Structures are given as C-alpha cells and as structure tokens.
Amino acid sequence: MNIGDRIVAWSKDEEIKKEGASGGLVTSLLTAALKGELVDEVIALQKKSEFEGVPIRTSDVDEVIKCSGSLHAAPINLTKFAVRFFEEHPDGTLALPAKPCDARGIIEQAKRKKIDLEKTYLIGLNCGGTMDPITTMKMLEKMYEIDPNEVIEEEIERGKLIFKTKKEEKAISIDELEEAGYGRRENCRYCEINIPVMTDLACGNWGAGKNETFVEIFTEKGLKLMNNAIELGLIETAPATEKGIKIREKTNGVMEKVAKKWHEKIFVPIEDRLERLHYYMDVMEDCIDCEACKYVCPVCACDESKCIDFYDPMDSHKISIYHLVRLLHLSDSCIGCGQCTDVCPAEIPLTTLHRRMADRIQTKYDYIPGMDMKIPPSFEVE
Amino acid sequence: MEEEWTPKITLFCCNWCSYAGSDDAGVGRKQQPPSTRTIRVMCSGRTDPGFVLTALMEGSDAVLFTGCHIGDCHYISGNYKAKKRFEMLKEILDELGLEDERLQLQWISASEGSEFAEYIRKVTEEIKAIGPSPLRQEWMK
Numbered sequence: 001m002n003i004g005d006r007i008v009a010w011s012k013d014e015e016i017k018k019e020g021a022s023g024g025l026v027t028s029l030l031t032a033a034l035k036g037e038l039v040d041e042v043i044a045l046q047k048k049s050e051f052e053g054v055p056i057r058t059s060d061v062d063e064v065i066k067c068s069g070s071l072h073a074a075p076i077n078l079t080k081f082a083v084r085f086f087e088e089h090p091d092g093t094l095a096l097p098a099k100p101c102d103a104r105g106i107i108e109q110a111k112r113k114k115i116d117l118e119k120t121y122l123i124g125l126n127c128g129g130t131m132d133p134i135t136t137m138k139m140l141e142k143m144y145e146i147d148p149n150e151v152i153e154e155e156i157e158r159g160k161l162i163f164k165t166k167k168e169e170k171a172i173s174i175d176e177l178e179e180a181g182y183g184r185r186e187n188c189r190y191c192e193i194n195i196p197v198m199t200d201l202a203c204g205n206w207g208a209g210k211n212e213t214f215v216e217i218f219t220e221k222g223l224k225l226m227n228n229a230i231e232l233g234l235i236e237t238a239p240a241t242e243k244g245i246k247i248r249e250k251t252n253g254v255m256e257k258v259a260k261k262w263h264e265k266i267f268v269p270i271e272d273r274l275e276r277l278h279y280y281m282d283v284m285e286d287c288i289d290c291e292a293c294k295y296v297c298p299v300c301a302c303d304e305s306k307c308i309d310f311y312d313p314m315d316s317h318k319i320s321i322y323h324l325v326r327l328l329h330l331s332d333s334c335i336g337c338g339q340c341t342d343v344c345p346a347e348i349p350l351t352t353l354h355r356r357m358a359d360r361i362q363t364k365y366d367y368i369p370g371m372d373m374k375i376p377p378s379f380e381v382e
Numbered sequence: 383m384e385e386e387w388t389p390k391i392t393l394f395c396c397n398w399c400s401y402a403g404s405d406d407a408g409v410g411r412k413q414q415p416p417s418t419r420t421i422r423v424m425c426s427g428r429t430d431p432g433f434v435l436t437a438l439m440e441g442s443d444a445v446l447f448t449g450c451h452i453g454d455c456h457y458i459s460g461n462y463k464a465k466k467r468f469e470m471l472k473e474i475l476d477e478l479g480l481e482d483e484r485l486q487l488q489w490i491s492a493s494e495g496s497e498f499a500e501y502i503r504k505v506t507e508e509i510k511a512i513g514p515s516p517l518r519q520e521w522m523k
Contacts, residue, residue, distance in 0.1 A: 273481065357477055
C-alpha cells in the first residue's frame, strides 16, 4: 500500500461488522490504533439513541467498540475535545474520526499551536451533511409519520433519506425534505467540502459495495493506521474498482453543485447599507450573553478571550461588541461548522452572520481555513 | 440659534510619528476643526480592533488610524500589523453597513504638521457631509 492509494476495506470482527456502518472499518481502525499502541487515547461518539451521540475520550477498546454505527442526527464537533486532550497530555497521541469540519477545526487549532498535528491521527469521514436532532424528530412525525422512538436505523442513499423501524422502511428524497424546511442543517446544505482531503485517510461509502468502506490514503500517518490494523488482523482490504472511483467522484461533484446552489439561495446580498445595518442589529439584539457560541466554536483559540475583554453586559450598544469582536476574529478562520447556531438559546442564526463576514475576507485573501497546515492564517503578519 | 453639528472623530496617533506630527501642526499654528479626540498609543500596531469597535459603539462618528510611514516604524513592523487590522476591520464595517469614510488610515510622519491639519480638515468635511453615525445612540449628543 502507498500514499494516494484507493482501496476498499472492511472489518474482520463479526461484532463490529454487524453494529458498524459500511463494514465497521472506522471502529476497527480505532481499536487497532489502541491495541497496536499507536495512540494513547481515542475520541469517539457513543450512540445513545438515533438522535443522541455523546463524545467520549477513552483508552478502553471495549468502549470504542460500543461507539460503532453511523449517526446523522448528532451534529457534534470534536475539535475542542482534542484541544482539551493536548492541554492535559502535551506529549500524548490521539486518534479520532473526523468529518471535514472536525478536521478543519483541528487544523486551524494546530496552526494556533493548540493541537500537535504530528501526534493526531485523523480518520476522515466523507460527509454529506448532518441533521439537527429536534428537527429530525419533528420531520419523522410530520413527513414520515413514524414515531421517532421506534426508529432503529437511518441511512442516506442516492439522495434519499431512509428511516427503518421494526415494521417498515420509508424513503423520501432530501430535496423534498429540505424544501419543506427539514433535512440537513442549513450550514451543511451549503458546505462544499464533502471528502476530507486534509485528513490522514478518507473513509466513506461512496463507491464502495455493501458492507465495505472506500478508503483513500493521504499521508504517512494514514498508511501507518492501515498497516497497523492489517498486521493485527483486524481488517481486510481489496483494491477499489474503476467503477467505484468514478461513482465516488461523481457523487462528490453532485454534492458540490447542490451546495453552490444553496449558497446562492441563502446568501442573498443586502444592497442597501442602512438595511444591512438594521438586519445585523435586529438579529443580534436577541443575544442573552450566555457565551455558549464561544465555548463550542472549534476555531476559537484565545487563551484569554478578547471578545469578553471589551465587553460588558451593562453596555447599551446598538450591536454587542462581544459579537463584533467574534465576527472579526473568526472572519479568517470560520469554517462554517454550524455549532454556534446549534447551541444558541436565542436562536440567532450566528453561522450565517459569521459566514457573511468570512466569505468576504476569505475570498479577498484567497484563504480557505483548515485545509493545509502549511498556509498560515491570513491574519498573520510576517 | 442652533449650533452647527460637528462630528466626533476618534484619532489614534502613534507616539513616534503622528503624535509628533499633530504637535507640529499645533506649534506651527495650522488651523484645524476641533472635531478630533486624540488617543496616543505607543505604536499604530497597538490599536486593537476592539478599541476601534468600542469607539464606534460609544458614539464616534469616525475613527482614524494614523502611524509612521511604512518602513519607518519605531518597532520595525507595527504599522504592517495596523494595516492588516485596518483592512480586516474595513471589510467587517462595510458588511455591517457603515460608510467607507468612517474608518480611515493615514500615515503621518513627525514633520508633516501641515499635512496633518489638512487631513483633519478634509476628514471633518467628509463626515459632516454624511452626517452622524447610525451606530450612535439617540441620547448621545
């Protein structure tokens, strides 16, 4: 196996294969990394129900096996958990599954010296978008007419979202769901990065057969992860078929096109200056100063937060300085992961606001955050 | 008789060039409108974007960055940092809907007293033409 290889792989462990999605490769890679002492700890998402996943940090192989299975309705970003790990163990090594936004957050943090990327194994996961759990439950009741508690499995296949219960199986196309206001989270709809090319290896079911995972290896570390798992006898591999590679590229192309369309639809420029100002003033007015957006933000990296330095809840400014400083701070590094909108108790569309600013600055400086460790943040001055 | 409205302009001056330049304007008795509130900083690179945002929110009609000419910084690279911050802030404030004139950057050296006075006159006229900042509270005079 070499860097740049495209292969299909699956787990040899029957238990993992049964529980995990697409042959349970990612779970096997994580367990192999622990067993082969490649890493000290692993971060994984433990499935509590179809709508709830809890991130855990563990060195226990059995705990990791419990985490197998895919979850589309648990939009969690693991970056801050990785930051916490390196705060506690500066010399430790870590492996974690990462969708594109996790990986981009981790790379942005690594640029700001909060994460040691050399010691982090990123197992990339192809991602076509995640869903908000509450919206999904509502969608199940209204569109699918299924009781959310009865769902045992969900899957995305050929642009259709499929939910399975013990009795039945129902599929509705994602376009139809999103027209009705359900489906993926807003930021996922316009996200153009579906294959995590910035990680060590990208795994996904696009272009793979049933119960196998398509893998593309990008780095030396990715190669090490695969070889380690093969040596331990936990996975089996085969070269990817020409057809599979084409399907994967085509799927990616289609997703990118859809994302561009959504981007145009959501980011309608407000031409009039005063109208724009009032738009920002009106949406930010609802803020209740809980600072939750700051805590979850994967790219927020101040030791002592600048955004609260200049801010006092007693201020009666027309726009809160807390948000202004955050808008400025994240304008070069915002990756559009949607965490801020998710946690906001006042339901401020923060991600949209941040993207409005960030789009301008990131286009101006031709900087896409979280893609390449070698490119310094555009805020940096030599 | 109603008094003519004069804008309130926050002016950040670097200790080594612009502040001396503003001093020079005074010593040389160059006429300039009393619209500026000068804040001396040790270097234009010390002007945190937070200062600018606070100034605007607290009722400034405009904020001016001034510092040593590029290449003349007392601390070698402070004004490069100021320039970058200015560019970023400019984009943000433009997106927020503030007029272009409300944030400006000008390099003024210690000997440019007359240029300094001329610049303040020009900016004051510009701000007078566009009126008070929409971010200013109604109760602020």
